[in-house]
Amino acid sequence: MDKRSGLVLDVVGLANKDATSIALNAGDVDMIVTDWIWTSRQRHAGADFTFVPYSEAAGSVMVHPNSGIERLEDLRGKVIGVAGSPIDKSWLLLRAYSFKTIGEDLGKITRPAYAAPPLLNEKFKQGEFDAVLNYWNYTARLRAAGMTELIKVQDLLPALGVPGRLPLIGYVFSESWAEKNVEAVTAFFKASADARAIMIESDEEWERLRPLTRAKDDATLAALRNGYREGVPQTYGHEQEEAIRAAFRIVAEHGGRALVGRNIELAPGTLWGGEAY
Known part of the structure; x- marks a missing residue:
């Protein structure tokens, strides 16, 4: 697609x-994939980085079959594995959702354990955790292994007042660099869109890419394929910006300065104003 x-x-x-x-700050690369929290914080610090949504794929809270855990309230006193750290945005959204819907902070009524995604999955399957909140691709592997989904991160959003679908990660680059390299930027986003279209439409392409996914069986490959497709953004513009802005306020409230710095509002220009899709 690039050629x-x-x-x-x-x-x-x-x-x-x-x-x-x-590497991006040092000018060693032109573009990276990261989130809007980092982008906004950099803009507030004076950088001109900007964000184009890449994926809406989000994780889920997974539990063991026959665990008896059917509602968030059932997690009281349980050990829940969380990908990343206490300021992971999915965990913060889940905590905000639990406070909104059941009147209690899940971070206070459970025993959270933070670890890297692969380790979380292994410990969960070994029975060391009662539940796990992991990234979408690790969640897909658990689903294929027969684990039960309690709730999706994207399903938390309506109750939190976040409109539409929320992009979690995106392409981030310097605005001034993009202005100087319009043809390259345009070509990149065209290639990216064309590649996504193939990934959405072609099961055969997923078979070709099977070694890269490290899927050990058809069920895992199918779960990864379906999770990827579900996360491909269908729109770009005002609706996504409103979702990001609303989610930013929530994670800023619960994550504090350790996550967003001194500014609790999304920095102007965080979402790129150019044509990407």
Whole structure:
């Protein structure tokens, strides 16, 4: 897709999310995938980074079959594994949702355990956790393994006053760089859209990509495929910006300065004003 769009794409492999952020700030790469929280914080600090939604795929709270856990209230006193840290945005949204719907903060009535996504899945399957909140691709693997979904992160949003679907991650780049490289940026987003269309429409392409997914069986591949497709954004613009703005206020309230810094409102320009889809 990149060659067809006349684009020379140099993919730089880096160790983790922090390394990609450092590389973008240092000018070693032109674009990374990260979230709107980081982008807004950088803009408030004077940078001109901007965000284009890439995926609405979100995780879920998963429980063991026959665990007797059917509602959030049933998690009281239970150990719940959480991907990332206490300020992971999905965890903050879940805590806000529990306070809104059952009048109690899930972070206070459960025993949260924070760990990396692969470790969470393993410990959950070994029975060390009663429930787990993991990223969508790890949730898909648990679903394929027969675990039960208690609630999806995207399903929390209406009760929290977040309109529509919420993009979780996106492409982030410098506005000034984009203005100087209009053809390259246009070609990139065209190639990205074309690639997503193939991933949505072609099961055969998923078979070709099976080794990259590390799916050990057909059920896992199907779960990953369906989760990816469900998370592809269908619109770009005002509706997404309103969803991000509303969600930002919620996570800022619950995550505080450790997450968003001193500014509790989304920085102007966080969502790119150019044409992306």
